[in-house]
Amino acid sequence: MINALPPAVILIVGALLVPLLKGRLKQAWMLLLPIASFVNLLSIPAGTHWSFQFMDYELVLGQLDRLSLVFGYIFHLIAFITNLYALHVEDRVQNIAGLAYAGAALGVIFAGDFFTLFVFWELLTVCATFLVLARRTPDAFGAGFRYFMVHVAGGLCLLAGILLHVQQTGSVAVTFLGLNGLASYLIFIGVGVNCAWPLLHTWLTDAYPASTVTGTIYLSAFTTKAAVYLLARSFAGTDALIWIGAVMAGFPIFYAVIENDLRRVLAYSLINQVGFMVVGIGIGTELAVNGAVAHAFNDILFKGLLFMTMGAVLYRTGKINATDLGGLYKSMPWTCAFCIVGAASISAFPLFSGFVSKSMVMEAAAHDNLRLVWFVLLFASAGVFHHAGIKIPFFAFFSHDSGLRCKEAPRHMLLAMGLTAFLCIFIGSFPQYLYRLLPYATDYQPYTVSHVVAQTQLLFFSALAFTLLLLSGIYPAEIRSVNVDADWFYRKGGRLFYTLSDRIFNGLNSWADRIFVRGIPGALARFFADPGANIQKSVAHLTAGTSGDLAAIDAAIERRSRLGAYPVGIGVLLAVLCLSVMSFIFFW
Amino acid sequence: MKREPECPDQQVRPDGAREEKPGIFDNPRNVQRLLQGFYSCVVILLLVDLFYHKHALFPWEEKFGFYAIYGFVACVILVLVAKYILRPLVMRKEDYYD
Numbered sequence: 001m002i003n004a005l006p007p008a009v010i011l012i013v014g015a016l017l018v019p020l021l022k023g024r025l026k027q028a029w030m031l032l033l034p035i036a037s038f039v040n041l042l043s044i045p046a047g048t049h050w051s052f053q054f055m056d057y058e059l060v061l062g063q064l065d066r067l068s069l070v071f072g073y074i075f076h077l078i079a080f081i082t083n084l085y086a087l088h089v090e091d092r093v094q095n096i097a098g099l100a101y102a103g104a105a106l107g108v109i110f111a112g113d114f115f116t117l118f119v120f121w122e123l124l125t126v127c128a129t130f131l132v133l134a135r136r137t138p139d140a141f142g143a144g145f146r147y148f149m150v151h152v153a154g155g156l157c158l159l160a161g162i163l164l165h166v167q168q169t170g171s172v173a174v175t176f177l178g179l180n181g182l183a184s185y186l187i188f189i190g191v192g193v194n195c196a197w198p199l200l201h202t203w204l205t206d207a208y209p210a211s212t213v214t215g216t217i218y219l220s221a222f223t224t225k226a227a228v229y230l231l232a233r234s235f236a237g238t239d240a241l242i243w244i245g246a247v248m249a250g251f252p253i254f255y256a257v258i259e260n261d262l263r264r265v266l267a268y269s270l271i272n273q274v275g276f277m278v279v280g281i282g283i284g285t286e287l288a289v290n291g292a293v294a295h296a297f298n299d300i301l302f303k304g305l306l307f308m309t310m311g312a313v314l315y316r317t318g319k320i321n322a323t324d325l326g327g328l329y330k331s332m333p334w335t336c337a338f339c340i341v342g343a344a345s346i347s348a349f350p351l352f353s354g355f356v357s358k359s360m361v362m363e364a365a366a367h368d369n370l371r372l373v374w375f376v377l378l379f380a381s382a383g384v385f386h387h388a389g390i391k392i393p394f395f396a397f398f399s400h401d402s403g404l405r406c407k408e409a410p411r412h413m414l415l416a417m418g419l420t421a422f423l424c425i426f427i428g429s430f431p432q433y434l435y436r437l438l439p440y441a442t443d444y445q446p447y448t449v450s451h452v453v454a455q456t457q458l459l460f461f462s463a464l465a466f467t468l469l470l471l472s473g474i475y476p477a478e479i480r481s482v483n484v485d486a487d488w489f490y491r492k493g494g495r496l497f498y499t500l501s502d503r504i505f506n507g508l509n510s511w512a513d514r515i516f517v518r519g520i521p522g523a524l525a526r527f528f529a530d531p532g533a534n535i536q537k538s539v540a541h542l543t544a545g546t547s548g549d550l551a552a553i554d555a556a557i558e559r560r561s562r563l564g565a566y567p568v569g570i571g572v573l574l575a576v577l578c579l580s581v582m583s584f585i586f587f588w
Numbered sequence: 589m590k591r592e593p594e595c596p597d598q599q600v601r602p603d604g605a606r607e608e609k610p611g612i613f614d615n616p617r618n619v620q621r622l623l624q625g626f627y628s629c630v631v632i633l634l635l636v637d638l639f640y641h642k643h644a645l646f647p648w649e650e651k652f653g654f655y656a657i658y659g660f661v662a663c664v665i666l667v668l669v670a671k672y673i674l675r676p677l678v679m680r681k682e683d684y685y686d
Contacts, residue, residue: 142685257670258679330611366645374646382662398613450643457633458659464630465663467623476671482685483678491685 004044006061007072007110008120010037011079011103015096026095027087033099034080037106041072048112057172060112067293067439071109071229074297075102077423078221078304085308085416086214094134098218101127105222109229113172114162117230121158121194124223125151131215132207143210146490150193150203158190177234188235195227195278196271198247202487204271205255209263209320213311216263220270220307221300228277228296232439237284245282246376248275253383255485260321260478262310262392266303269346269388272380273299279377280361283368286440291360293438298345298353298427305342305420306392309335312409312417313396319404322391322478327401334418335409336397341421345428347389347459348381353424355455356431356446363444381455382462389459390466395478532573533561 014033021029046069050061064072079102089095104127107120125148132144164183166172177184189200196204208219235241252268252275259265273295280292312335313328314320329336341352348354358381365374408414427434435442469475527534536557544550612618634656644650 253666254670254674255678257667258675327611329613363645371646378658379662379666382659383666386663386666401614448643449640450649453633453636453640454649454655457637457653457655460630460633461656461659462663463626465660465667467626469664469667474671475667476675479679480682481679482682483675484680484684485678 004040006050007037007041007044008061008103008107010040011099011106012123015099015103018095018099019092030083030087030095030099031080034076034083034102037103038073038076038080041069041076051112054115057115057166058113059116059172061107061116062110063112063174064110065439066437067229067232068109070293070297070437070439071225072106073437074300075105075109075222075225078102078217078300081304081416081420082214082217082221084419085217085311085413087412088410089212089214091134091212093130094212094215097127097130097134098215101131101218101222105226108226112174114166114174115172117174118155118159118162121226122155124194124226125155128207128219128223131218132211134215135210135212137210140210143207146487147203147207150200150490154190154193154200156190157186157193161186161188161190174230174233176236179235179238179240188238188240191227191230191235192244194223195231196224196248196274197244197278198251199486201248201252201271202485205252205264205267205485206487208267208270209261213315216307216311217304220266220303224270224274225296225300228274228281228292231278231281232289232292236281236289238282241278241282242370242373243282245275245278245280246373248272248278249380250275250376250383253380253387255483256383256387256391258476258479258483260323260480262320262322262325262396263307263314265387265392266306266310269384270299270303272384272388273303273346275380276358276361276377279373280364283361283364283370285364285367287360287367287442287444288364290435290438290440290442290444291357291364294357294360294434295354297434297437298357298424301420301427302342302345302353302424305338305417305424306346306388308413308417308420309339309342310392310396312413315413316406316409317404321480322395322399323480325396325402325404326399327397328404328406329397331404331406332397332408334414336393338414338417338421339393339397341424343389343393345424347385348455349459350428350447350452350455351425352428355428356434359446359451359455360444378458382458385459385462386466390463530561533557535573535577536561 011033014029014037018026018029044062044064046064046066048060048063051058053059079099082098082102086094086098101124104120104123108117108124111117111120128151129144129148132140132147134140161183162172164186165177168181168183177187179185179188193200193203204224208216211219231241249272252271256265256268256272259268277292277295277299280288280295282288310320312332313325316332317325317328319325345352345354348358362374362377362381365377409417431446435444466475537554540553540557541550544553613622634653637653637656642650648654
């Protein structure tokens with residue numbers, strides 16, 4: 001037995017102690033926890049640890065191999081960076097949710113069995129929901145609620161798959177599954193929800209821009225990447241992933257071009273980048289999986305950096321729509337510089353981190369002769385430069401001067417952004433350090449003359465297209481608007497379902513209320529209040545036809561009834577009526 | 589629940605432009621210079637294509653200017669499709685979901 005703790009424990013237990021601390025002490029605690037957790041992780045040797053029997057199954061809290069470890073390293077790194085960026089946050093909901101969220105992500109990737117994995121998987125959802133709700137605006141409440149509902153549905157799908165899988169195989173181990181049979185399809189789709197697959201992706205573009213300044217940074221790092229990890233573990237080489245990934249890489253860039261909220265632009269480009277990873281996992285060769293994992297590592301950093309710079313802009317100006325921003329390079333020069341580094345990294349400029357990982361996936365696709373996929377990925381590479389590489393820095397920091405003047409971002413935010421920017425350039429310039437961490441040994445060489453020139457040409461001519469379109473006025477002006485996406489189906493569809501249910505069921509209900517509760521008993525009560533008179537009246541009405549004064553006859557009947565002036569008693573009348581009806585039925 | 593202010597020490601001064609020194613891009617000549625530099629880079633990059641041996645996995649990668657043309661055309665198509673096809677289909681008023 002080893003002396004270390006299971007990887008997820010320090011952050012989750014540490015999060016629970018946050019309410020006891022405040023001020024500087026809490027800040028130090030937030031920064032020290034990821035470091036302590038990282039040191040703890042380093043002290044655990046590779047292999048399987050903390051396994052114990054639960055009923056008939058073996059639960060494993062620590063399955064450490066090269067694949068899980070590389071995710072473990074980057075999750076610690078981004079947890080530290082985000083905590084540094086969020087040092088000013090006094091809101092305990094965010095402090096606790098952020099730390100526990102990182103812990104839950106560690107729990108997912110180091111879980112050796114599906115039951116443990118599922119528990120941490122759901123904890124991810126809960127923590128993320130609180131990070132969205134913590135903004136405390138009506139928009140955030142709505143988005144947080146939708147986030148929770150979608151992920152609970154995805155989680156149930158995953159759970160159903162896990163239970164079926166355990167039933168069929170008797171094994172709970174998190175290993176390679178592949179697509180065979182209902183159980184694996186359910187797990188596949190459950191993971192796909194967290195991975196933001198096309199049509200299942202709208203929780204991401206809905207909730208991430210709705211979260212707090214700092215919450216979005218946590219959100220951008222963990223949920224999708226934990227799903228990428230699980231795909232790499234259980235579904236590497238599944239052909240369907242190639243096409244799913246290609247669509248993910250392609251369609252969001254169109255939305256990103258017309259989107260006004262700059263954090264939502266980044267959310268779309270997050271899906272686009274995860275698309276590259278999913279393609280890599282789908283191809284499944286050593287180079288491709290290495291590329292997917294390396295790209296996940298880099299994406300956490302450069303996407304985190306871009307979200308941090310936009311967060312700083314939102315924090316200082318209170319605005320995030322492209323229509324409201326512009327000209328901020330004067331007020332926030334450092335943030336602007338870090339944003340450009342993030343933009344260069346996501347666009348895969350040579351010497352920046354995206355270049356050394358995206359190219360692995362592209363090359364793996366070419367090796368497998370996947371021509372169409374290769375063209376889509378190349379299109380996505382040009383497109384991501386267009387919307388994330390140029391649009392984000394240009395509309396926030398340059399473009400027309402919005403007149404906004406604000407202070408530069410606070411020092412701890414600048415430190416966090418600076419550290420991330422440094423890492424983006426460092427990994428881009430010295431990729432061998434990242435390559436050493438990858439699941440498979442590799443001697444991949446990204447810096448060939450062909451590759452550098454080709455990529456630079458691609459990017460510069462994309463920039464040329466942007467410049468010419470902008471100068472000619474063809475580039476679409478930013479407009480305050482909502483762009484409907486697949487979430488229309490549950491946002492409008494949900495409302496339609498609600499309205500329809502309201503009409504149908506409440507209509508049925510009120511109809512039944514009118515007829516059976518008020519109508520029939522009322523009529524019966526009125527009839528039996530004076531049955532003799534009522535029968536006479538009905539008969540008189542039937543026989544009178546249109547002639548005769550009905551009102552006078554009714555009045556006469558009522559008067560006789562009140563005075564009891566019948567030749568025979570009412571009881572006898574009813575008995576005779578009843579007998580005649582019965583004999584009529586009997587002899588018919 | 590208490591709502592945390594989004595921007596506690598926000599100092600937005602819409603009229604601030606009057607009292608500060610102009611930024612480098614406020615001078616149109618600087619923008620012109622930047623653009624000229626950029627156009628020169630683009631031309632040089634295209635010419636570089638003639639002078640090195642390409643290591644290609646697909647045959648079309650060896651054609652002159654393949655990446656340059658693809659990057660340019662891809663972005664033009666991207667913008668035109670987004671503007672003239674996607675936007676009319678999906679754009680709604682800001683309060684569409686309210």
